[in-house]
Amino acid sequence: MNTPDNKTKRYSTFAVIFYINKSKRKKNGLCPVMGRISVNAETAQFSARIDVDSALWDAKTYRMKGKSREANQVNRELDRLTESIEKYHAELLQQQGYVTAELVKNMLWGIGRKKDTLLSLFVEHNEEYAQKVGVNRTEETYSHYVVVYNHVRQFLQTRHHMKDIALKQLTHSFIEQFDFYLRTEKRHSANTIGGYTILLKKIIRRAINQGTLLRDPFADYRPEQPPQKCRHMTADELERLMATRIASKSLCHTRDMFVFATFTGISYADLCNLSISDISKSSNGTMWIHFKRQKTGSECHVRLLDIPKQIIEKYKPERKGDRIFNMVGYSSTAANLKKVAKLCGIARNITFHMARHNFGTLITLPQGVPLETVSRMMGHLGIKTTQLYAKLTNQKVNEDMKLLSGNLADKFKIYEDKQMPVEVRNVKSSKQLKK
Incomplete structure (x- = not known):
């Protein structure tokens, strides 16, 4: 078979036997x-992964002889392989402008072939991803x-009614329909749907990176956004939680772990x-925690207050082994936090993850700690995640300023010269004054 080589503008020979x-x-x-x-002039050999009786092989046609069931199955498979090889040869020529026997062979067995x-x-x-579990x-x-x-x-x-779909067939309508399917068929919440579609879009990003999609x-x-819940405590709630005397040893331990997480930004899992090896002392005497987040593998560096x-x-006397704290299970911790909140007169539900949000929204950003510093301490993969904490802080500032505006409405008035006509108060330009 002779095919045009787009790179050299000459014809190249191509054959499969x-x-x-x-x-x-x-x-x-x-x-x-x-x-x-x-x-x-280049050749590449490969196994067809088929075994046959040599007496039934036709060396001239490169196929099995006869019309037996076995011969038909083998010949169909060889025809399929030939068609695939011809297709990959044409694709390589079109995409790269050149082709080699080794490249076609690799494409046939999926080596270097892009999933489409x-x-x-x-x-x-x-x-x-499965191979990275436990690593990062x-x-x-x-x-x-x-x-x-x-x-x-x-x-x-x-x-x-499809087993798969070509990446190039995907449209905006596809993800809208998938959203509707998750909402109606699977009865998932808006938060869950948002999380699932983010993961789906990461697969699309992979297709773009490999060049399959432009x-x-x-x-x-844009997935439907549920009403934003306050994910951190108020300063008053935190003060009450820290100041309340708790007699129960287990509840006191849970409260202390929550407070520790609030002042370090560490998640429950971390x-x-x-x-002990995660804590070090610097040359200037300050204590630091250095560790990798279990969730993302990103590094965290937090100075201990x-x-x-x-x-x-x-809790040093109670320490067992290398672990700093003897932590109880998450379900027990969650149950204890509810009891702690009740003892402290906090009406709403308190979750352990709120402590991490407290660190960003109450402890660091409002005190002037820069976003970049908070991001490094919390182990965020990008500054955008940390900016969400800053946004919450700005919302609180806005709410407080609205309250202040209402309180000051009738208390202060700007001075006005009642004898001066309003139109005269407008500042005139130098040209107008000269006139």
Whole structure:
């Protein structure tokens, strides 16, 4: 076969043949079928992963003889391989302007071949992500990707009667329909749908990065935003939680762990893993915590303030092994926090994750600590996440200023010269004054 080479503007030779390797005859007497791809003077051999009886092989047609069931199955598979090789040869020539026998062979077996369907790319992503679990990724996030993959697969099957969909077929309508499917069929909340569609869009970003897609078909999609709940405590609530005397040892321990997290920004999972080796003393005498977040693998560097240092010393006699604190299970911690809130006269539900938000919104940013510093201490992967805490702080400032405006409404008046006509009070330009 002669095909035009776009790079050299000359014709290149291309051929595919199959043969049997008698020297590799197996114990059952069958010989493996081999393939040979030829592009110009270069060849690349590969196994067709088929074994046949050498007596039934036709070396002239590169196929099995006869019309038996076995011969038909083998010949159909060889035809399929030939079609695939010809397709990949044409794709490489069109995309790169040149082609080699080795490149075609690699494409045939998936080496260097880009996934061009949504589910196949999703599977590839999840397989790679699974290998990172325990290194710099968590099992929890991996399980979320698996859930989203299953939802997309079921959505394609039930709503579109498809096993997969080409990436280039994806449109804005697809994710809108998927959103509707999650909302009505799966009965997921707006928060859950938002999280799932974020993961789906990351798969699309992968397709763009590998060059399969030139633009994001979901770029204009905006998931429905649920009413924003206050994710941090008020200063008054925090003061009451810290000042209230608690007789129960277990409840006091939970309160202290919450306060420690509030003044360090450490999550519950990272607090459970916090060890003696994570704490160090600098040359100027300050104490620091250095660790990697379990959720993202990002590094956190937090200087210990007096309150968390006091808590560490308080529980030092109870320490077992290398762990700084003897943490109880999350469900027990959550139940204890509800009891603590009630004892402290706090009406709303308090979750342990609020402590992390307290660190950003109450402890650091309002006291003038720069965003970049807070981001480093909290281990955020990007400054945008930290900016959400700043936004909450600005909202509080806005609310307080509204209250102040109302309180000052009738207390102060600007001086006005009642004898001066209003129109005269307007400042005139120098040209007008000269006139």
